[in-house]
Amino acid sequence: MSSYHQHLQTIFSRLQNATQSFETNGTASSAPNPIVDAASQTLPPELSSMVSLFFSVVSISSLGDWLKLLFIGGFFETCRRLFFWIYSSVTERFYMKASFDSSDPSYEWMMVWLSKQPAWAKTRDVEISTETYGTNNAAVLLEDDDDTGLARFDYKTTRKLTYIPSPSKTYTLWYRGRYMSITRTKEREVRYRETENTLCISIFTRDHKLLRQLLQEARRAYIAAQESALSIWTADTYNDWNRVASRAKRSLNSIVLDPGVKDMLLDDARDFLASKQWYNERGIPFRRGYLLYGAPGSGKTSLIHSIAGELELDIYIISISRIGLDDASLSTLVNCLPERCVALMEDIDAAFTNGLSRDFDEEDEDEAAVKKINEAQAPEPAIDVNQNANVNSNNGNKPGNGTGSRVTLSGLLNALDGIGAQEGRILFATTNKYASLDPALCRPGRMDLHIEFKLASKYQARGLFRQFYHPYEKFDEVMEEDEDEVDEELKGEKTKEKEEHSDSGYSSSGASTPVSESSKATLGSRVVSPGSKMEFSVRRIKTLSKRFAEAVPDRELSMASLQGYLMMYKTKPLDAVRNLGEWIEKERKVAAQRKKKGRGKGDKKVSEDGPKMEVKEVESTKEKKEGK
Numbered sequence: 001m002s003s004y005h006q007h008l009q010t011i012f013s014r015l016q017n018a019t020q021s022f023e024t025n026g027t028a029s030s031a032p033n034p035i036v037d038a039a040s041q042t043l044p045p046e047l048s049s050m051v052s053l054f055f056s057v058v059s060i061s062s063l064g065d066w067l068k069l070l071f072i073g074g075f076f077e078t079c080r081r082l083f084f085w086i087y088s089s090v091t092e093r094f095y096m097k098a099s100f101d102s103s104d105p106s107y108e109w110m111m112v113w114l115s116k117q118p119a120w121a122k123t124r125d126v127e128i129s130t131e132t133y134g135t136n137n138a139a140v141l142l143e144d145d146d147d148t149g150l151a152r153f154d155y156k157t158t159r160k161l162t163y164i165p166s167p168s169k170t171y172t173l174w175y176r177g178r179y180m181s182i183t184r185t186k187e188r189e190v191r192y193r194e195t196e197n198t199l200c201i202s203i204f205t206r207d208h209k210l211l212r213q214l215l216q217e218a219r220r221a222y223i224a225a226q227e228s229a230l231s232i233w234t235a236d237t238y239n240d241w242n243r244v245a246s247r248a249k250r251s252l253n254s255i256v257l258d259p260g261v262k263d264m265l266l267d268d269a270r271d272f273l274a275s276k277q278w279y280n281e282r283g284i285p286f287r288r289g290y291l292l293y294g295a296p297g298s299g300k301t302s303l304i305h306s307i308a309g310e311l312e313l314d315i316y317i318i319s320i321s322r323i324g325l326d327d328a329s330l331s332t333l334v335n336c337l338p339e340r341c342v343a344l345m346e347d348i349d350a351a352f353t354n355g356l357s358r359d360f361d362e363e364d365e366d367e368a369a370v371k372k373i374n375e376a377q378a379p380e381p382a383i384d385v386n387q388n389a390n391v392n393s394n395n396g397n398k399p400g401n402g403t404g405s406r407v408t409l410s411g412l413l414n415a416l417d418g419i420g421a422q423e424g425r426i427l428f429a430t431t432n433k434y435a436s437l438d439p440a441l442c443r444p445g446r447m448d449l450h451i452e453f454k455l456a457s458k459y460q461a462r463g464l465f466r467q468f469y470h471p472y473e474k475f476d477e478v479m480e481e482d483e484d485e486v487d488e489e490l491k492g493e494k495t496k497e498k499e500e501h502s503d504s505g506y507s508s509s510g511a512s513t514p515v516s517e518s519s520k521a522t523l524g525s526r527v528v529s530p531g532s533k534m535e536f537s538v539r540r541i542k543t544l545s546k547r548f549a550e551a552v553p554d555r556e557l558s559m560a561s562l563q564g565y566l567m568m569y570k571t572k573p574l575d576a577v578r579n580l581g582e583w584i585e586k587e588r589k590v591a592a593q594r595k596k597k598g599r600g601k602g603d604k605k606v607s608e609d610g611p612k613m614e615v616k617e618v619e620s621t622k623e624k625k626e627g628k
């Protein structure tokens with residue numbers, strides 16, 4: 001220990017001497033460094049080599065250079081910070097900033113708005129996407145290219161592409177004479193395994209009005225771009241609403257119901273949407289529920305789809321039979337609905353593990369089977385809203401099977417009109433088993449209007465036939481063709497249909513070549529349906545529809561099955577009428593066989609209810625309207 005102290009003392013005294021000699025000489029000489037010498041003489045060799053290395057690096061002359069470097073670096077860093085401080089202060093003072101998250105619809109409005117900016121089409125650094133943001137109208141249409149053979153695949157040539165901002169790149173635009181910058185950032189979300197985007201815009205203005213104008217413009221651009229589309233939303237397992245599809249609106253004319261039903265429903269929904277203040281003044285929750293019940297394949301889902309389109313509302317599908325859904329999640333879902341929307345609960349009876357599904361029996365299985373048959377017969381070109389829900393409803397959540405949703409009846413009741421239930425939404429619920437629904441579920445406030453859908457009436461059969469072959473015509477304004485002539489043709493005594501087909505290009509495989517114009521086109525006295533080369537005068541279809549309706553038994557077949565039958569004769573209405581009797585006999589045999597096996601009650605059972613479609617308005621609702 002004492003030798004260690006001695007060593008240190010020696011080092012310090014020699015360092016002192018060396019410093020004094022440096023002060024006397026005035027400069028660091030190139031002569032051997034006395035400090036290093038002192039250290040090397042007193043320290044063990046390894047340590048002394050390190051010390052000498054250290055002193056050679058930090059020798060007196062290089063220290064000055066280091067200090068200079070430090071000063072220059074510090075100066076530039078200060079300048080940089082100052083610049084950014086001034087820049088951000090100016091930006092904060094003179095710019096307005098807004099950010100849009102991709103989980104919010106406003107993000108889509110902005111993207112659609114951006115795609116409409118002329119300057120945007122000229123940008124040279126973009127990301128390409130086929131995302132249409134729920135619209136029919138993205139920025140760039142992929143051009144037809146005969147050389148590559150793309151023209152043969154219409155679906156490919158009409159695929160639309162959108163330019164979207166590249167991530168983390170800033171773009172500049174002029175908006176109403178103001179400088180505007182746009183940046184999109186992309187973040188990966190581990191939970192969803194999908195990316196979340198944020199769009200940030202800053203405009204050189206302090207005027208909030210300009211931002212509001214931009215938002216309104218963006219929203220208008222989005223609505224205009226949506227044109228004939230409506231968005232379908234479903235909830236994911238985290239109970240967040242996601243847009244899963246964008247579907248073409250379905251014309252209300254394409255749904256054939258007994259007279260007055262469509263108009264009544266549409267008027268009621270319109271009246272509701274316009275009555276917010278009326279509800280508020282009276283303290284009545286601003287919600288409206290419709291229960292559509294009855295035969296499978298009678299047009300319940302199609303009507304909802306069509307009405308949502310007419311009202312320009314998106315459809316939010318609530319699958320209460322979804323695996324893992326419980327009361328709390330259902331309540332969250334309902335609370336998170338937007339203010340104006342159509343909430344759709346299909347097969348509302350089918351989901352409960354207790355309560356309503358207690359009596360799941362063979363009869364239920366029969367109805368499911370009938371439904372499947374009807375669906376198989378009636379492909380659905382326009383809608384697939386149904387498919388989603390059907391998958392769920394087919395889960396067959398028998399009590400105690402340990403799978404399926406855990407929603408209870410009271411959970412559903414609370415979700416529908418509990419304290420947190422969303423205001424302004426229109427709820428459509430469908431069921432094939434009206435009688436099994438709990439009265440509490442059907443009471444006014446939850447289901448205000450009950451509409452029964454029955455099997456096809458003769459009136460509906462006639463309407464379906466007409467709109468199937470001439471969807472755009474107003475038949476009331478057209479004279480019928482001579483009935484005797486048509487009857488002769490039906491008996492095969494004349495061959496007019498064959499002649500017509502011979503030059504129509506119809507092939508027996510059933511494939512039809514699309515007509516060049518997108519909408520209807522008139523060829524002389526004949527009218528051609530889009531998507532088909534079939535040519536029949538409206539007058540003749542009117543007469544044939546009469547014969548078709550005469551042959552269809554009242555309230556025995558579903559509209560879906562009739563549609564399925566007509567699909568076999570897409571361009572042969574005469575054959576459709578000719579062969580109808582034979583087909584009905586076959587259907588009856590199949591139904592009888594099913595019944596024999598105890599499995600054919602579905603269609604028939606509903607048909608016994610009577611000839612008219614019924615609309616029941618719950619008492620309190622009627623009173624409300626009368627009082628209004």
Ligand SMILES: Nc1ncnc2c1ncn2[C@@H]1O[C@H](COP(=O)(O)OP(=O)(O)OP(=O)(O)O)[C@@H](O)[C@H]1O
Nearest residue numbers: 254255256296297298299300301302378380559560
């Ligand atoms: N009244 C109708 N008018 C026109 N088409 C109809 C009608 N009813 C059913 N269809 C056709 O039948 C198919 C099935 O109809 P939809 O899904 O609307 O029936 P649904 O009553 O909802 O059946 P489910 O109760 O089995 O869900 C659709 O393709 C639709 O075009």
